[in-house]
Amino acid sequence: MSTIRKEELLKRYFGHTAFRPGQEPLIDALLQGRDVLGVMPTGAGKSVCYQIPALLLPGITLVISPLISLMKDQVTALTQAGVAAAYINSSLTYPQYAEVLRKVRQGAYTIIYVAPERLTTDAFLAFAQTAQISLIAVDEAHCVSQWGQDFRPSYLKIAEFCRNLPQRPPVGAFTATATKEVKEDIVRLLGLRDPLTLTTGFDRPNLYFSVETPKKKDLWLASYLKSRSEQSGIVYCSTRKTVEKVCGNLQRLGLPVTRYHAGLEDEERRTNQEDFIYDRARIMVATNAFGMGIDKSNVSFVVHYNMPKNMESYYQEAGRAGRDGARAECVLLYAPADVQTARFLIENIEDNENLTEEERALVRERDLQRLGKMVGYCKTKDCLRHYILGYFGEQSSLHCQNCSNCSAEMQEYDITTEAQKILSCVVRVERKYDFGLGVTQIVRTLTGSKDMRILELGLDQLPTYGTMHKVERTTIRRYIDHLIDQGYLTLTEDKYPVLHTTEKAKDVLFHGGKVTIVDRKQAKAVSFATAKVAVPADKELYNTLSALRYKIANLEGVPAFVVFSNATLLDMAAKQPVIRPEFLQVSGVGDRKAERYGEAFMQCIREWRKAHA
Ligand code: ADP
Secondary structure (H helix, E strand, O other), X not given: OOHHHHHHHHHHHHOOOOOOOOHHHHHHHHHOOXXXXXXXXXXXXXXXXXXXXXXXXXXXXXXXXXXXXXXXXXXHHHHHHOOOEEEEOOOOOHHHHHHHHHHHHOOOOOEEEEOHHHOOOHHHHHHHHHOOEEEEEEOOHHHHOOOXXXXXXXXXXXXXXXXXXXXXXXXXXXXXXXXXXXXXXXXXXXXXXXXXXXXOOOOOOOEEEEEEOOOOHHHHHHHHHHOOOXXXXXXXXXXXXXXXXXXXXXXXXXXXXXXXXXXXXXXXXXXXXXXXXXXXXXXXXXXXXXXXXXXXXXXOEEEEOOOOOOHHHHHXXXXXXXXXXXXXXXXXXXXXXXXXXXXXXXHOOOOOOXXXXXXXXXXXXXXXXXXXXXXXXXXXXXXXXXXXXXXXXXXXXXXXXXXXXXXXXXXEEEOHHHHHHHHHHHHHHHHHOOOOOOHHHHHHHHHOOOOHHHHHOOHHHOOOOOOOOOOOHHHHHHHHHHHHHOOOEEEOOOOOOOEEEOOOHHHHHHOOOOOEEEEEOOOOOOOOOOOOOOOOOOHHHHXXXXXXXXXXXXXXXXXXXXXXXXXXXXXXXXXOOOOHHHHHOOOOOOHHHHHHHHHHXXXXXXXXXXXXX
C-alpha cells in the first residue's frame, strides 16, 4: 500500500498532515489482512486506524461500538468529511432500520457503526452472509473482558459472528485499557489471530497530577477556582446530588459555573454543555456523564471533588485537561468517605446488560480490586505519574518532577508515640472484647468521641480513650493505614473489617521500636505548577471564528466540533488563511470541509483583518 495514498486520505478526509504514533503500523497491518490490537489512551486517535483502511478497502467496514449515544455524532462527522457512513442501533425505528439495511445492500456506505447486540439479530445475520465485509473494527474492546471496567456480555458474541462470516475479514480491536488481563482477554475472547499488538504512550507530559486531602473541600475548591480566573476547567463529582451542592455553592460565590448530569432535562444539558464549550461558563461541575465526545481543547484543569471508582475512569476524565498540549492540572481531592461512596456505587451498580448472578459477583469483585488501586493512588507518597503509568503497564522514571508528590518537599516524621497510642488502644480493645473494632471506632475512641455507640460499648472507660484528642481524625486514619502497610496492624476481610495487632506491634509497644512516616513537609502551602492558559493566537479572532462555527453548527443541527475542532480554530486564528491553498494548510481541514466551510471562514478572517489593519 503506498504511503502517499494513506497520507493523502488522512489529509483529504480528516485534514491531518501526519500520522500520530502507532496509527500507521496499525493501518498497514489491517490493510495487509492482519488482525490488530491497538491500545491507545483516549484522544490518541484510534478512529483513524480503522477509518483509513475502511476507505482503502473495497466493501464495508463494520465498527462495533457500545456507545449508542456517540454513534450518531461519529456518523455525522464522517458524513461531513465526505465518508459514506451509517449506524445501526436500538435508537432506530424498524422502518429506519430496514431502510438503512436496504441502502447498505446497495453498497451506499463504506462504514457502518453497529451496536454489539444488533449483530446477532436475524436480519443482520442474513445481511452479513451476503455482504462484502472487508474489515471489522471493535471499539472499546475491553468491554469483552470481565476484567475490564465495563463488561458487556454481548461482546462475547463478536468472535462467533466473525467466524461465521463466509470469509472472515481482518479484525481490529481498540481500547484505552492496557492492563495485562484485559489485553489477554481481548485477544482470546474476540478470537484475534496473531494480532499486531501495539500500545502507545499513555503519558501526557503536559499534565500536572496532584492529590490533595483538604479538611474542607468546598473552601479549598473555592480558593482554587478564584485563583484561576482566566481558565476553563471541569469539576467532577461522583453523584448528581454532589454536583447540585457544589455548583450551588460556587454560584453563590459568583463564580461562572454550570452543571451537567443525567438527571437534567435534555435541553438544559445541551445548553449547559454549550455554555461551557463556548466559554460562556468557565467552570463545568458534572458527573462522569459529562465529557464523552466533548472536544474542548482549552480545558486547563480537571478537579475531582470525589475519588472515582477506578484508575481507568480517573485517567480518562483527568485526560480531558490540556488536550491542546498546553500545561494543565489534574487534581484529585481525596477524603476517606469517598471510598465508602465508591463502594456503594459499585455495590448498587445498574447493569448495562443482563448479567448472570455469577458474572455480577465476579464483576463486583474486580470492581472492588480496581477501587483498591484507585485508593492506592490517593495514598501513595511516590510519584503519581509513575503510579498511573505503572497501572497501565508502562515503564517510567521514578520521579516525574511534575506531580504533587515529586514537587512536594518530603520529610520523615517520627510517629512512635502516636503509633504506641494507636496500637495500645487496639490491644486494649482486643483484651476487653471478644470482637474487634473497625477503624472508625478506634479513631473515635482515641479522639474521645461522645458518640452513643462508643459510650454504649464502654470504650470511654479504656485508658486510651481520648489520648489523641488533639489530633485530626484524618491524620489518625493515615497513621492507622501506615501501621497496616508496615505490618503492625491487620484489617480483617469481613464485611465490617476490624483491626488487630500483629506480633510486630510488640516491638513498638514493649521493645522500644520506632515508627516513622514519610510525608509532605507540613505548613507548606501546596504549590501548583503554574499552568498557562492556552492563549489562542489572537483571542478576538478565535472568538469570532468560534461564533461563526456556532452559527453554522446550529444551522446544520450538528455539534460544533463536527464543523471544526477547537484545535482547528486555534490553528486557523494563528494562520489567518484568506485563500483556499492557505485554508487547506490549517490542521484539521480536509478537502470536503474546505469546500463546505472555507469561504465562510475566510470571509470572516478577511473582514477581521480589514477591521484590524
Ligand atoms: P480516540 O478514539 O483514541 O479517543 P479519536 O479517534 O476520537 O481518539 O481522535 C481524537 C482527536 O485526535 C480527534 O480530534 C482527531 O481528529 C485527532 N486526530 C486523530 N489522528 C490525528 C492525526 N494523525 N493528526 C492530528 N490529529 C489527529
